[in-house]
Amino acid sequence: MAENExxxxxxxxxxxxxxxxxxxxxxxxxxxxxxxxxxxxxxLGDFYEMFFDDAINVSxxxxxxxxxxxxxxxxxxxxxxxPFHAADIYINRLIEKGYKVxxxxxxxxxxxxxxxxxxxxxxxxxxxxxLDDSVLEEKKNNYIMSIYKEGIYFGLAVCDISTGDFYATExxxxxxxxxxxxxxxxxNPSEILINKMLSDSEEELKxxxxxxxxxxxxxxxxxxxxxxxxxxxxMEITDVNNSEYKELDKKxxxxxxxxSLIYYxxxxxxxxxxxxxxxxxxxxxxxxxxxxxARRNLELTEKMRDKSKKxxxxxxxxxxxxxxxxxxxxxxxSDPLVNVADINSRLRSSKRT
Numbered sequence: 273m274a275e276n277e278x279x280x281x282x283x284x285x286x287x288x289x290x291x292x293x294x295x296x297x298x299x300x301x302x303x304x305x306x307x308x309x310x311x312x313x314x315x316l317g318d319f320y321e322m323f324f325d326d327a328i329n330v331s332x333x334x335x336x337x338x339x340x341x342x343x344x345x346x347x348x349x350x351x352x353x354x355p356f357h358a359a360d361i362y363i364n365r366l367i368e369k370g371y372k373v374x375x376x377x378x379x380x381x382x383x384x385x386x387x388x389x390x391x392x393x394x395x396x397x398x399x400x401x402x403l404d405d406s407v408l409e410e411k412k413n414n415y416i417m418s419i420y421k422e423g424i425y426f427g428l429a430v431c432d433i434s435t436g437d438f439y440a441t442e443x444x445x446x447x448x449x450x451x452x453x454x455x456x457x458x459x460n461p462s463e464i465l466i467n468k469m470l471s472d473s474e475e476e477l478k479x480x481x482x483x484x485x486x487x488x489x490x491x492x493x494x495x496x497x498x499x500x501x502x503x504x505x506x507m508e509i510t511d512v513n514n515s516e517y518k519e520l521d522k523k524x525x526x527x528x529x530x531x532s533l534i535y536y537x538x539x540x541x542x543x544x545x546x547x548x549x550x551x552x553x554x555x556x557x558x559x560x561x562x563x564x565x566a567r568r569n570l571e572l573t574e575k576m577r578d579k580s581k582k583x584x585x586x587x588x589x590x591x592x593x594x595x596x597x598x599x600x601x602x603x604x605x606s607d608p609l610v611n612v613a614d615i616n617s618r619l620r621s622s623k624r625t
Contacts, residue, residue, distance in 0.1 A: 313374065317382070416463045416464075416465070457483075463487045498531070499527075510551075
């Protein structure tokens with residue numbers, strides 16, 4: 273699904289005297305201003321509270337009671353809240369509905385704090401950055417993808433932050449956009465980041481939204497950096513055979529996509545995940561092109577009717593006993609090879625595992 277459009281906060285900071293708000297509410301509004309595209313979970317004691325339009329939206333989406341809180345204004349601020357110990361349940365429900373959630377936590381003990389308790393956002397949860405095991409499928413990757421468009425060409429980077437799997441490629445062939453769609457279909461990401469040029473390509477963006485249920489958001493051009501040294505300093509770069517990849521300097525489209533994805537992950541997680549240390553560079557021509565219709569009709573990994581696994585090719589072949597093995601088998605089925613030597617190598621690998 274496309275990114276949910278949050279209503280603007282009911283408080284217009286440009287036209288309202290912020291000094292008239294209580295100190296706590298001023299801090300809430302200042303924090304919300306930094307995370308306009310998110311539902312802000314603001315920790316107050318044993319609850320995460322939401323105010324103004326966030327409260328109205330969440331009470332409607334999750335069928336919670338809408339109350340109010342004195343905030344220094346004549347009218348009480350709309351408010352709803354959830355117990356902090358059960359917050360993951362409500363956050364996951366909002367993510368499933370296409371929202372992003374910023375978690376603003378207390379950074380000091382309220383009993384010893386002087387004045388207003390220090391609070392800050394410790395993590396932003398999005399469809400592609402969910403880490404809750406109760407939401408993630410054990411034998412299925414949850415991918416987040418970045419697409420960088422320049423002219424008629426594309427750079428693509430995709431990552432599962434729960435496993436550390438990270439892949440990147442460039443699409444510079446005939447019928448580039450169709451090939452891009454094939455690659456998106458291959459990974460079926462839950463979230464996609466795009467640059468302004470792709471956003472301005474109205475027909476291409478429309479097609480992406482129609483064909484995929486991914487949460488799509490447009491990111492500023494400055495995060496699509498071409499700083500290759502940062503990648504080299506922080507990541508191991510290999511090819512699909514696990515050999516050192518030495519041509520990254522030439523892959524500026526892929527570099528831009530990689531940098532934006534790393535920036536976004538570190539920005540939402542407020543740190544670099546420890547398992548994010550390796551990028552596999554691959555050539556899209558190495559795999560058979562299967563568009564989204566072919567994948568659905570063949571029912572490789574999910575049924576057309578109800579998206580269940582039972583009755584699919586994956587269901588027939590999956591005798592794996594670990595989640596890692598299950599994810600590998602799913603990836604092999606989704607990535608049919610075209611080169612005989614590569615196919616035989618994969619078969620030998622499957623016998624060893």
